Amino acid sequence: MIDLIEVYKIYFANLENEVRALDGITLHIGKGEFVAIVGQSGSGKSTCMNIIGCLDVPTQGEYIINDVNVAHYSDDALAALRNKTLGFVFQQYNLIGKLNILENVELPLIYGGYTPKERREMAMEALERVGLTNRILHFPNELSGGQQQRVSIARALVTKPQVILADEPTGALDSKTGIEILELLQELNREGCTVVLITHDTHIASYAKRTVSLQDGKITSDRVKGGLLS
Amino acid sequence: MNTKQAFFMAIKSLKNSKMRSFLTMLGIIIGVASVIILISLINGMTGEITSQFEGMGTNLLSVNLMGRGGNMTGNHSANIDTMEELVEDNPEYLAAMSPVVSVSSATVKYETYNVTASCTGISENYGSIRNYAVETGRFISYIDVENRHKVCVLGSYEVEELFGTEDPLGQTIKINGEEFTVIGTLPEKADSAEASNDDIILIPYTTAMQLASNARLSSYVFQATSGDVVKQAKTTIENALYTIYQSDDSYMVMSQAEMLEQMDELTGTMELILVGIAAISLLVGGIGIMNIMLVIVTERIREIGIRKSLGAKKRDILGQFLIESATTSALGGVVGIIVGIVVAYIFGALFDLSISPSLFSIILAFGVSVMIGIVFGYLPANKAAKLNPIDALRHE
Numbered sequence: 001m002i003d004l005i006e007v008y009k010i011y012f013a014n015l016e017n018e019v020r021a022l023d024g025i026t027l028h029i030g031k032g033e034f035v036a037i038v039g040q041s042g043s044g045k046s047t048c049m050n051i052i053g054c055l056d057v058p059t060q061g062e063y064i065i066n067d068v069n070v071a072h073y074s075d076d077a078l079a080a081l082r083n084k085t086l087g088f089v090f091q092q093y094n095l096i097g098k099l100n101i102l103e104n105v106e107l108p109l110i111y112g113g114y115t116p117k118e119r120r121e122m123a124m125e126a127l128e129r130v131g132l133t134n135r136i137l138h139f140p141n142e143l144s145g146g147q148q149q150r151v152s153i154a155r156a157l158v159t160k161p162q163v164i165l166a167d168e169p170t171g172a173l174d175s176k177t178g179i180e181i182l183e184l185l186q187e188l189n190r191e192g193c194t195v196v197l198i199t200h201d202t203h204i205a206s207y208a209k210r211t212v213s214l215q216d217g218k219i220t221s222d223r224v225k226g227g228l229l230s
Numbered sequence: 231m232n233t234k235q236a237f238f239m240a241i242k243s244l245k246n247s248k249m250r251s252f253l254t255m256l257g258i259i260i261g262v263a264s265v266i267i268l269i270s271l272i273n274g275m276t277g278e279i280t281s282q283f284e285g286m287g288t289n290l291l292s293v294n295l296m297g298r299g300g301n302m303t304g305n306h307s308a309n310i311d312t313m314e315e316l317v318e319d320n321p322e323y324l325a326a327m328s329p330v331v332s333v334s335s336a337t338v339k340y341e342t343y344n345v346t347a348s349c350t351g352i353s354e355n356y357g358s359i360r361n362y363a364v365e366t367g368r369f370i371s372y373i374d375v376e377n378r379h380k381v382c383v384l385g386s387y388e389v390e391e392l393f394g395t396e397d398p399l400g401q402t403i404k405i406n407g408e409e410f411t412v413i414g415t416l417p418e419k420a421d422s423a424e425a426s427n428d429d430i431i432l433i434p435y436t437t438a439m440q441l442a443s444n445a446r447l448s449s450y451v452f453q454a455t456s457g458d459v460v461k462q463a464k465t466t467i468e469n470a471l472y473t474i475y476q477s478d479d480s481y482m483v484m485s486q487a488e489m490l491e492q493m494d495e496l497t498g499t500m501e502l503i504l505v506g507i508a509a510i511s512l513l514v515g516g517i518g519i520m521n522i523m524l525v526i527v528t529e530r531i532r533e534i535g536i537r538k539s540l541g542a543k544k545r546d547i548l549g550q551f552l553i554e555s556a557t558t559s560a561l562g563g564v565v566g567i568i569v570g571i572v573v574a575y576i577f578g579a580l581f582d583l584s585i586s587p588s589l590f591s592i593i594l595a596f597g598v599s600v601m602i603g604i605v606f607g608y609l610p611a612n613k614a615a616k617l618n619p620i621d622a623l624r625h626e
């Protein structure tokens with residue numbers, strides 16, 4: 001499903017100084033996995049997710065998703081990939097403030113070319129999944145952080161993506177609300193969705209079936225619950 | 231994403247910042263409104279003047295003697311007798327002649343009513359030359375001219391202003407302090423509006439010369455026997471005057487058609503200049519739109535990043551911002567058209583012009599404003615569309 005092969009992401013501050021956000025990462029994530037990527041701040045987790053999410057491109061190395069090397073994709077094809085195959089959940093929710101909840105959830109469907117009727121049905125279905133059907137005409141700033149994050153999960157799952165990428169989805173939430181979100185992700189995973197969860201908290205990572213640890217842009221360990229993988 | 235959705239999205243974002251949208255549109259509103267106002271006014275004015283000219287008949291020629299040319303006492307100068315002889319000697323081209331003496335902005339009083347009008351001193355032939363038939367009373371006669379009678383024929387505007395429903399015939403009015411008897415009235419031709427063909431006072435030219443205290447007759451109007459011989463008539467008059475003056479800068483002979491042409495040329499130039507000014511204000515409006523769109527794009531970089539992460543293609547973002555700026559300026563255009571038409575009608579009412587904003591100018595103004603939105607919106611929209619998703623998302 002997802003294959004990172006010797007991926008480097010190097011930022012050049014100037015000619016002498018370089019930051020190796022990712023320093024030769026090779027990672028395989030299979031269909032239906034629930035992987036947590038953990039590591040300290042600055043270890044390269046977000047960079048890794050951005051590359052998996054096709055929001056960013058590696059400086060060097062190959063990224064293959066669904067058997068296709070993304071280097072061969074055009075901008076439009078990447079957009080379509082993000083639209084149909086991937087779903088994002090961000091730490092800061094990233095909802096559009098001017099659009100109400102329903103419109104926010106409908107947004108990926110607009111870019112996916114669905115009819116208004118289909119959009120409404122699918123969005124309502126997704127909002128039902130996260131238990132927010134009673135707030136659809138509210139605007140994001142009228143909701144609590146946990147509710148906003150649930151909206152952003154609804155937005156991520158509304159296109160029925162194969163992969164959900166969540167970067168610190170509980171980062172801004174209290175532990176109880178955080179657990180609700182994590183359980184929601186677990187549920188989606190049980191239904192067959194591949195989930196990649198980024199976190200710096202090993203406790204949160206324990207909700208995943210597999211934990212990949214990053215340090216200074218390198219993978220230091222890769223455990224599956226109950227045993228060592230490599 | 232289709233155009234309709236992008237359009238609604240644009241309307242929405244305009245509604246969200248009403249003040250800014252309004253200020254952005256202001257340049258376009260002013261530009262479009264001024265185009266419409268100017269074109270309507272010029273059309274109204276041209277129409278007015280043209281209809282005045284046309285009301286006079288197409289076979290008229292006006293003769294103006296310049297400098298000392300009109301001096302009656304000069305040895306080598308043309309006078310009324312010269313002009314009369316011209317008509318007598320050239321019956322195949324010239325039908326009639328009348329001197330024209332203008333007493334401009336004369337104060338005209340009847341009892342407590344008064345108007346400022348231009349009085350025209352003419353001879354008895356003027357009626358047939360200009361197709362003036364009196365409605366009531368009689369026209370100025372040869373006797374009136376010969377004896378410098380203080381009599382006048384009033385246009386319907388003066389009748390309405392001075393007498394209302396009262397019968398003006400036989401009444402005495404004062405023109406610049408002199409008493410005149412009203413001997414006739416002219417039928418209404420142009421709604422009795424001020425400065426129209428109905429705003430006219432005719433008096434014998436001999437009397438007018440006294441009133442204007444000038445001893446010179448310098449303007450004459452000739453009637454050609456038909457519209458087809460106007461050219462020959464003109465040449466005839468010019469030849470005769472050249473024989474007298476031995477130079478062609480002492481007189482000017484102009485036919486009605488030439489005057490119309492000159493008028494058209496003048497209004498054409500005026501139109502061009504005014505439209506040019508309006509175009510500049512539209513350009514400034516366009517730059518205003520570009521400016522604000524650049525700000526909007528910068529403000530919304532994060533939103534662009536979010537949209538891209540959700541699968542928005544380059545053309546979706548480009549379309550969204552282009553439609554937004556086109557909608558802004560088109561809306562400005564519509565408001566400008568409405569403002570323009572309203573103001574044009576107000577001006578029309580103030581200056582007694584018949585205003586009919588041409589459909590062409592409205593379509594042009596609307597088209598131009600949409601074009602401005604697209605042209606000036608393109609740069610900011612393209613800037614937004616080209617953004618890298620992750621850079622946009624990270625933008626603070």
Ligand SMILES: Nc1ncnc2c1ncn2[C@@H]1O[C@H](COP(=O)(O)OP(=O)(O)OP(=O)(O)O)[C@@H](O)[C@H]1O
Binds near residue numbers: 012040200
């Ligand atoms: N655009 C950039 N320019 C330069 N350096 C960058 C850029 N983006 C990230 N980095 C650097 O790359 C490294 C990894 O960043 P990244 O955001 O992936 O960390 P992270 O593991 O997500 O940390 P956190 O837990 O704090 O979110 C950091 O050292 C960061 O300074």
Ligand SMILES: [Mg+2]
Binds near residue numbers: 045046047
């Ligand atoms: Mg991070």
